[in-house]
Amino acid sequence: MAAPKYLTGDKAGIDEFLDRFEVFLFDCDGVLWSGDHLFPRIPETIDMLRKKGKQLVFVTNNSTKSRADYKKKFDKMGISAKEEEVFGSSYSAAIYISRILRLPAPKNKVFVLGETGVEQELQSENVPYIGGTDPSYRREVENSDYTSIADESALDPDVGIVLAGLDFHPSYLKYSLAMAYLRRGAKFLATNIDSTLPNAGSLFPGAGATTAPLILASGQEPLALGKPSQAMMDAIEGKFQFDRSKACMIGDRLNTDIQFGIEGKLGGTLCVLTGVSKKEEFLAEGVAVVPGAYVDQLGDLLR
Amino acid sequence: MAAPKYLTGDKAGIDEFLDRFEVFLFDCDGVLWSGDHLFPRIPETIDMLRKKGKQLVFVTNNSTKSRADYKKKFDKMGISAKEEEVFGSSYSAAIYISRILRLPAPKNKVFVLGETGVEQELQSENVPYIGGTDPSYRREVENSDYTSIADESALDPDVGIVLAGLDFHPSYLKYSLAMAYLRRGAKFLATNIDSTLPNAGSLFPGAGATTAPLILASGQEPLALGKPSQAMMDAIEGKFQFDRSKACMIGDRLNTDIQFGIEGKLGGTLCVLTGVSKKEEFLAEGVAVVPGAYVDQLGDLLR
Incomplete structure (x- = not known):
């Protein structure tokens, strides 16, 4: 070389x-x-x-921002760019789900671990989802949750995909639900699996830190739809x-x-x-x- | 065999x-x-x-319970047991820190990812700690946090150990701080690294799910002090x-x-x-x- x-x-x-x-x-x-x-x-x-x-x-x-969010960031930074020139891992994942995976509705619903960027891009491709930034998933796990997750009564019958991006609001409830969906047979996708997120001249946990607990607990590896996929x-x-x-x-x-x-x-x-x-x-x-x-x-x- | x-x-x-x-x-x-x-x-x-x-x-x-907590569980279940007969991974970690690792004070402070079981056992061995169940670590990460973590002004100068057990209250702030302590040279310990937690006849994420993001993001492996260590x-x-x-x-x-x-x-x-x-x-x-x-x-x- x-x-x-x-x-x-x-x-x-x-x-x-x-x-x-x-x-x-x-x-x-x-x-x-x-x-x-x-x-x-x-x-x-x-x-x-x-x-x-x-x-x-x-x-x-970066899965936390949609293309529209990114356009705003370019504007704020004074860099000329068009929204159509932006291609993010959340958009990549949404396209993969809607145009390649194409699970038959209603079993194409996505359980999201991640931020609004993932949600916006799923919306742009008309993909139904739950989880994500919904604050009800940030509560503590109660004893009754273990039972209702174990017997699947707490699971949405239509969820066929778990999609994980960088989640700034991890919770044990989200991880428990995602693990249960994976054990039920859901496809496991990740916007990306970057180990770290550069910021302020240092390194912080990246999107891979959101998938790592699920990979370990479920024994399954996600298909990552960001670089270098x-x-x-x-x-x-x-x-x-x-x-x-x-x-x-x-x-x-x-x-x-x-x-x-x-x-x-x-x-x-x-x-x-x-x-x-x-x-x-x-x-x-x-x-x-x-x-x-x-x-x-x-x-x-x-x- | x-x-x-x-x-x-x-x-x-x-x-x-x-x-x-x-x-x-x-x-x-x-x-x-x-x-x-x-x-x-x-x-x-x-x-x-x-x-x-x-x-x-x-x-x-199980790192979430102290020996005293476990004695209560045995009583509730109607099983005869003495507190002295219980040996948990949190106790094992506390003993390792206080009696084997023996970092010189005040640099022996522990940043805890985990629940009250870890905290109680550290207290029983007179090991100073921060983090753990302190609710102030469950807040959102602000932009200013990235700067103060990157320049280390948000870090406690005395933390020389990161100890992770099963944490039912994960947060991006905790993971970011733990990663910064590890990058600064803190020892990385885990009460245990079980991939799953059995409950209600099913499997939920185990203590390994708490360490997995840190292992990926920091590139460091913890010394695990539970079975099979x-x-x-x-x-x-x-x-x-x-x-x-x-x-x-x-x-x-x-x-x-x-x-x-x-x-x-x-x-x-x-x-x-x-x-x-x-x-x-x-x-x-x-x-x-x-x-x-x-x-x-x-x-x-x-x-």
Whole structure:
């Protein structure tokens, strides 16, 4: 495998790199911003790429926000973007459920572990759901719950899918219900299984922390519909219609973003060092996932 | 490995089995009861063993209850037991922290994920702690929390240990704080890592579901102090002083109870079929953990 090309400060290298691609897929957290902190020269870099006629797609594993929520975040950050350019893991999961899994109604109801982003995207695809942000699932488990969950009288007869995204409001009741649905035969899906969530320059538990208790307790593994799942790449290509050899994935995580681009046989991958992965992780000998190029920060593409 | 002996209905076999041992270590959930459901003839079976002069120890991985709580449960169930005969995973963890780990004060403070059982046993060993059942940790995470956790201003400078038991009140704030303590270098301990909790004839998420998000997010594995950890066996032997060859472990789980007895080189192990493990799991060819004997239910020992 060729060594990744270091592009920061390399004007000719950057020109050559940008000229190779017509489409750039961007991860957001760790690339454009970290939480509410915008990285330097991001709006200008995005504008530069638009002026060069590049097609931009913002591909995020953040399941807590819908595409509409993300558009608001771009506006707040002063980055030009259209809602249609955003492709999130909640949207990816909703599309998978409505267009690929296609369980016959009414047995297509989803038990959601997660936030409003998951709910909005399920609504946009007319997928029925329960759980999610409903505060009634945040109460304590009572003794009678054990009985009514064990005998299934507390279960919705129509739930055929458990979908887990990052849940900021975990509860033992939700986990107990989700486990019971899985034991009854529900399909187990995850928006994504990122182990960590970068924020404020540190790392917090990611969406994988929501699924981890269920994986252990049920003995079942979810189908993850965020990066690096190629189900997400297929859905993106289906929507945006591009030549993969002319597309480049830009991200901060080797085991999600860069792997996603490599397995998707994109023309290139670019790693930024403003997020999770450190350059030592891909510059070492014999490592599994190596980006085509890297920069210290995305704004370094701007000369 | 010899095939396990089936003792239900085998009067001579039961007599011979009971005569071999002076000490019986009992798992509780799945052996004596399931949740609030007492299995048949349990009080009479316990009384029979006491009349034969056997020493009884109740060894439980349930971290939510202290030894005093357990004594109350035995009383409610009508089973004769002394508080000193109970040995729980919370007590095991408290002893490990106070008598083996012995971090110098004040850096021996524990951040607790779990219920009152953990707190009571830490108190009994004079170990300082925060977290646990304190309701202030159940609130939502605010944006300012990300900053104050990332810059460590929200962290207690004295916390040197994260101890996780089964937590019926999980919160993203607790997980974020626990992860930050682990990243700062805290020791990671678990009362136990049972994947499931039997109740009402079904299975619910166990204490392992509390640690699973932290293991994934931090990349660190806890030292588990419940069964099958031999740290617990050593502590039990140290307290009760018995000849391991004359001791028998009775339990319903191959990968906790029976493994605990085998690895502890006890004279025997007895599996009951009223809990998690099914006989097919140990009667199959080439399986790793096989009990010395088994009965359909503990009450079958009573003729």
